[in-house]
Amino acid sequence: MKKDGRRMVFSHPVHLLGYAAAGGKRERQGPLGGRLCATSEDDTFGQPSFEKAEVRMQSLAGDEALRRAGLGTQPDAVLAGDLLNQCTASAMAARRLQVPFLGLYGACSTMAESLMLGAALCDGGFLDSCLCVTSSHFCSAERQYRFPLEYASLRPPTAQWTVTGAGAVVLGRGKGSVVRSAMPGRIVDYGVRDANNMGAAMAPAAADTLAAFFRQSGSRPEQYDAIFTGDLGRLGRDLAAELLREEGFDAGDRLRDCGTLIYAAEDRCVGMGGSGCGCSATVLCTHILPSLEQGSLRRVLFAATGALMSPTTSGQGESIPAVAHVVELCSQKEEP
Amino acid sequence: MKKDGRRMVFSHPVHLLGYAAAGGKRERQGPLGGRLCATSEDDTFGQPSFEKAEVRMQSLAGDEALRRAGLGTQPDAVLAGDLLNQCTASAMAARRLQVPFLGLYGACSTMAESLMLGAALCDGGFLDSCLCVTSSHFCSAERQYRFPLEYASLRPPTAQWTVTGAGAVVLGRGKGSVVRSAMPGRIVDYGVRDANNMGAAMAPAAADTLAAFFRQSGSRPEQYDAIFTGDLGRLGRDLAAELLREEGFDAGDRLRDCGTLIYAAEDRCVGMGGSGCGCSATVLCTHILPSLEQGSLRRVLFAATGALMSPTTSGQGESIPAVAHVVELCSQKEEP
Numbered sequence: 001m002k003k004d005g006r007r008m009v010f011s012h013p014v015h016l017l018g019y020a021a022a023g024g025k026r027e028r029q030g031p032l033g034g035r036l037c038a039t040s041e042d043d044t045f046g047q048p049s050f051e052k053a054e055v056r057m058q059s060l061a062g063d064e065a066l067r068r069a070g071l072g073t074q075p076d077a078v079l080a081g082d083l084l085n086q087c088t089a090s091a092m093a094a095r096r097l098q099v100p101f102l103g104l105y106g107a108c109s110t111m112a113e114s115l116m117l118g119a120a121l122c123d124g125g126f127l128d129s130c131l132c133v134t135s136s137h138f139c140s141a142e143r144q145y146r147f148p149l150e151y152a153s154l155r156p157p158t159a160q161w162t163v164t165g166a167g168a169v170v171l172g173r174g175k176g177s178v179v180r181s182a183m184p185g186r187i188v189d190y191g192v193r194d195a196n197n198m199g200a201a202m203a204p205a206a207a208d209t210l211a212a213f214f215r216q217s218g219s220r221p222e223q224y225d226a227i228f229t230g231d232l233g234r235l236g237r238d239l240a241a242e243l244l245r246e247e248g249f250d251a252g253d254r255l256r257d258c259g260t261l262i263y264a265a266e267d268r269c270v271g272m273g274g275s276g277c278g279c280s281a282t283v284l285c286t287h288i289l290p291s292l293e294q295g296s297l298r299r300v301l302f303a304a305t306g307a308l309m310s311p312t313t314s315g316q317g318e319s320i321p322a323v324a325h326v327v328e329l330c331s332q333k334e335e336p
Numbered sequence: 337m338k339k340d341g342r343r344m345v346f347s348h349p350v351h352l353l354g355y356a357a358a359g360g361k362r363e364r365q366g367p368l369g370g371r372l373c374a375t376s377e378d379d380t381f382g383q384p385s386f387e388k389a390e391v392r393m394q395s396l397a398g399d400e401a402l403r404r405a406g407l408g409t410q411p412d413a414v415l416a417g418d419l420l421n422q423c424t425a426s427a428m429a430a431r432r433l434q435v436p437f438l439g440l441y442g443a444c445s446t447m448a449e450s451l452m453l454g455a456a457l458c459d460g461g462f463l464d465s466c467l468c469v470t471s472s473h474f475c476s477a478e479r480q481y482r483f484p485l486e487y488a489s490l491r492p493p494t495a496q497w498t499v500t501g502a503g504a505v506v507l508g509r510g511k512g513s514v515v516r517s518a519m520p521g522r523i524v525d526y527g528v529r530d531a532n533n534m535g536a537a538m539a540p541a542a543a544d545t546l547a548a549f550f551r552q553s554g555s556r557p558e559q560y561d562a563i564f565t566g567d568l569g570r571l572g573r574d575l576a577a578e579l580l581r582e583e584g585f586d587a588g589d590r591l592r593d594c595g596t597l598i599y600a601a602e603d604r605c606v607g608m609g610g611s612g613c614g615c616s617a618t619v620l621c622t623h624i625l626p627s628l629e630q631g632s633l634r635r636v637l638f639a640a641t642g643a644l645m646s647p648t649t650s651g652q653g654e655s656i657p658a659v660a661h662v663v664e665l666c667s668q669k670e671e672p
Contacts, residue, residue, distance in 0.1 A: 002461030006412070006436060049652055076342070077520055084646065085421045087441045091523060091644035095657045100342060100520035102449060103644070103659075105423045105439040113438060117453065124460025125338030144648075184413055184436035187427060308427035308439070310420065312480075316385055321431045323439075 002123075005216045007183045008116065010123040015176040016169055016292075016329070017129070018069030021285035022060040023278070024138065024164030026270075030263045035286035036165075037064040043139060043164050050139035051084060057166040057278075058082075058093035058135045061285070066131060069170035074099045076127040079114040081105050082135050082277050083162075085144060089135050097131075107306030108202075108231050109185070110134040111167060111281040112325035115302070116182035118171045119327075129172030136276030138162045145195075145311060158197040160233045161270035163262060167281025169289070177292040181328045183216065185209040187308065189321040195314050199236020199259075199272055202305040205322035206232060207243035210303055213326045214249050221251040225297045228288060230280035230304030230324070231259040233272030258283035258304075280304040292331040302327045338459075341552045343519045344452065346459040351512040352505055352628075352665070353465070354405025357621035358396040359614070360474065360500030362606075366599045371622035372501075373400040379475060379500050386475035387420060393502035393614075394418075394429035394471045397621070402467060405506035410435045412463040415450040417441050418471050418613050419498075421480060425471050433467075443642030444538075444567050445521070446470040447503060447617040448661035451638070452518035454507045455663075465508030472612030474498045481531075481647060494533040496569045496595060497606035503617025505625070513628040517664045519552065521545035523644065525657040531650050535572020535595075535608055538641040541658035542568060543579035546639055549662045550585050557587040561633045564624060566616035566640030566660070567595040569608030594619035594640075616640040628667040638663045 002009060022038040022045075033039070038060040040046070045056040058080070066075065078097060080090035081104035094101045106113040114132035121127040139149060141162040147153045171179065188208045192201040206229045214220060221227060221244075232240055237257035244251055258280045259273030284302060291297040305324040314320075338345060358374040358381075369375070374396040376382070381392040394416070402411065414433060416426035417440035430437045442449040450468035457463040475485060477498040483489045507515065524544045528537040542565045550556060557563060557580075568576055573593035580587055594616045595609030620638060627633040641660040650656075 003463065008462045051648055051652065081439075081441060083422075085648060086419075086443065086644065086646035088644065088646045088649045091657050091659075092649065092654065095523045095525055098522055101523050101644075101659055102453070102520055103417075103441040103443075103642075105417060105441040107422065107439075117438070117457075120460055120462050121453075121456060124456055124462070126344045126456050126460065127339070184438055186434055187431045187437050189431055306439075308422065308424065310422035310424045312387055312421060313424045313428065316387065318428065321427050323427075323437055 006212060007181055007216045008120055009181045010119050010179055012123050014119040014122045014171050014179045015174050016289060017172050017174050017176050018065045018170040019285045019289045020061045020064035021165055021167040021282040022057045023282055027163060027165050027262060032262060032286040050137055054089040054135050054137040054140050055092040058089055058133055061166040061168040062131055062133050065168035065170050071129055075129045075131045075170060077102055077130045079104055079118050079130055080133045081110040083141055107308055108277050109304040109306030109323050109325050110277045111284060112302055112304035112327050115179060115327045116325055119179040122171050129170060131168060131170050133168040134277040134281045135166035136162050136278035138164045141276060155271055156196045158235060159271040160198060160259060160273055160275035162276040163274040163279040163282055165278035165282035167285040177289060177332055178330045179327060180330050183209055183213045183326045185324040187321045187323050189319050191319045193319050198275060198307050199233040200239055201307050201320035202322040203232055203236040203239035204243060205324040206240045206303050206305050209324040209326050210244060211247040211249055221249050221254055224254060224299050224301050227251050227255050227301045229257045231275040232257045232305060233259045235272050261287060292329060295331055298331045300329050302329055342548060343517055343552045344456055345517045346455050346515055348459050350455040350458045350507050350515045351510045352625060353508050353510050353512055354401045354506040355621045355625045356397045356400035357501055357503040357618040358393045359618050363499060363501050363598060368598060368622040386473055390425040390471050390473040390476050391428040394425055394469055397502040397504040398467055398469050401504035401506050407465055411465045411467045411506060413438055413466045415440055415454050415466055416469045417446040419477055443644055444613050445640040445642030445659050445661050446613045447620060448638055448640035448663050451515060451663045452661055455515040458507050465506060467504060467506050469504040470613040470617045471502035472498050472614035474500045477612060491607055492532045494571060495607040496534060496609055496611035498612040499598060499610040499615040499618055501614035501618035503621040513625060513668055514666045515663060516666050519545055519549045519662045521660040523657045523659050525655050527655045529655050534611060534643050535569040536575055537643050537656035538658040539568055539572040539575035540579060541660040542576045542639050542641050545660040545662050546580060547583040547585055557585050557590055560590060560635050560637050563587055563591050563637045565593045567611040568593045568641060569595045571608050597623060628665060631667055634667045636665050638665055
């Protein structure tokens with residue numbers, strides 16, 4: 001069966017053949033920093049602008065994921081997106097590769113969207129392999145979404161810190177952990193208007209898709225070793241847990257947020273935790289996938305969340321619509 | 337066979353169950369204006385901002401396409417994207433629908449990208465139906481990409497006119513014209529840096545994917561009643577024809593550009609023709625699909641083109657990467 005209600009079930013195993021993440025200085029100093037394939041002491045990655053640095057990060061992560069996957073050829077397609085206006089980090093990075101390019105925009109849910117669509121295209125027989133990649137950069141995001149860094153503007157306590165990082169995954173047939181199923185998310189909007197409280201805006205979307213996934217698959221949170229939300233931060237993670245409990249699913253300590261895992265607990269600058277497309281992508285490639293490979297995790301849900309707003313919509317008084325896509329990942333040993 | 341090199345071949349017919357386009361005043365005055373399902377005398381569609389007007393256009397086109405498709409239920413997913421920063425026209429329009437949302441960004445190639453991915457997800461058995469929708473609005477695009485309208489800035493002769501329009505197509509199993517195959521495009525960059533000459537920047541991408549499609553499928557331009565590029569304009573269309581001839585494919589009069597079809601020939605304001613996500617989407621829904629339905633066209637290629645740049649990349653001296661995705665559409669009678 002391919003379609004189980006809203007859930008996409010991949011009948012042929014789609015493997016995660018290779019993966020890698022590149023990240024900035026703060027990310028390197030975090031608990032997962034030792035697993036970054038490339039980093040930069042000044043976050044420029046040797047480039048003349050932060051936008052070009054983000055392009056370079058995507059290329060570094062993508063090249064290393066492709067090297068580890070050992071395809072022997074180029075992938076059949078790149079599925080990529082990012083937070084820059086017009087997703088230019090992805091387009092500029094993919095330009096070198098000379099393979100078909102499918103641009104995605106799911107804000108910070110993009111890593112999950114790319115894994116879901118990539119797995120569907122591989123399982124459906126339309127691609128033999130693909131590279132899924134996304135990124136964010138603190139400095140390019142601050143400039144675009146908030147204020148120039150030089151203003152040194154103060155941040156409210158609910159704010160999060162945009163991760164400087166790129167994650168890349170190669171999907172295809174072979175060996176490695178498996179994408180077993182996925183569920184695309186609906187847009188959920190609880191009316192939150194505070195762009196400095198993205199966790200609260202996105203938590204209802206995470207709970208909505210996770211609850212739908214549990215219901216549709218007939219599974220319970222305790223059947224997963226961990227359930228990772230993308231970048232809700234500490235506050236948003238607790239809100240999502242509460243909303244899930246109201247739906248009848250108590251995830252307890254299994255519910256972890258990538259934004260709370262990427263930085264050291266004593267790092268006071270990051271507010272509620274990491275955010276941005278690069279947050280879930282970097283934690284995926286430096287923690288979740290290595291743990292699946294080593295067997296310390298066997299079956300997890302990856303629920304990256306995105307806030308589908310812009311400075312213009314915020315300025316026009318719109319609330320923040322959010323989306324979360326859920327991807328079920330299993331270690332190779334767990335494969336049925 | 338599902339995968340024919342880079343080409344995706346849809347083995348079960350994926351039908352275009354319903355379609356509709358909404359457009360502005362200038363579009364209504366063009367030769368296809370009589371087929372718009374909704375229009376607005378002042379291009380605001382009754383909304384307080386041009387961004388909200390664009391959201392409203394997407395909703396009007398989407399609702400009418402869904403009504404005509406007669407699914408009896410909501411579609412399984414919305415695949416949508418647009419030119420506004422963070423693709424907010426699509427997210428805000430999809431918010432009402434309460435169905436899974438897959439955000440895409442292919443700049444002006446988005447309509448072709450959504451048809452290709454939507455058809456693959458339907459053919460692969462992951463969706464029963466989906467709504468593919470995209471839009472652009474002259475006023476929201478001018479403000480974001482160029483100058484506020486009030487500046488009344490002069491336009492060079494190679495410039496094009498962003499279409500105020502939204503197109504929506506419902507894909508699924510049933511009756512109607514068919515998506516038979518598709519080919520995702522590579523990013524092609526010939527080094528064009530002039531953001532007022534998008535046709536020249538995008539023509540190489542159109543020629544690249546079309547030539548690859550002809551080679552892979554073993555077909556020739558004369559086997560198609562028409563080959564529609566998305567928004568190359570008059571200059572870009574001629575460049576694409578020339579590049580295709582160099583590849584050994586003489587498309588002659590069959591090669592038509594949506595940007596040259598949407599406005600009246602005597603309309604001098606529009607420069608080389610229409611552009612924007614809404615250009616190919618509106619012409620698809622007011623000309624191409626009605627012609628397939630009536631039988632005046634039987635087999636066509638739809639090759640929407642996108643320029644994957646932003647004001648920031650232009651300001652940083654980057655050239656313009658472009659992409660074109662090709663979708664093969666057949667009237668129901670042509671089905672094998």
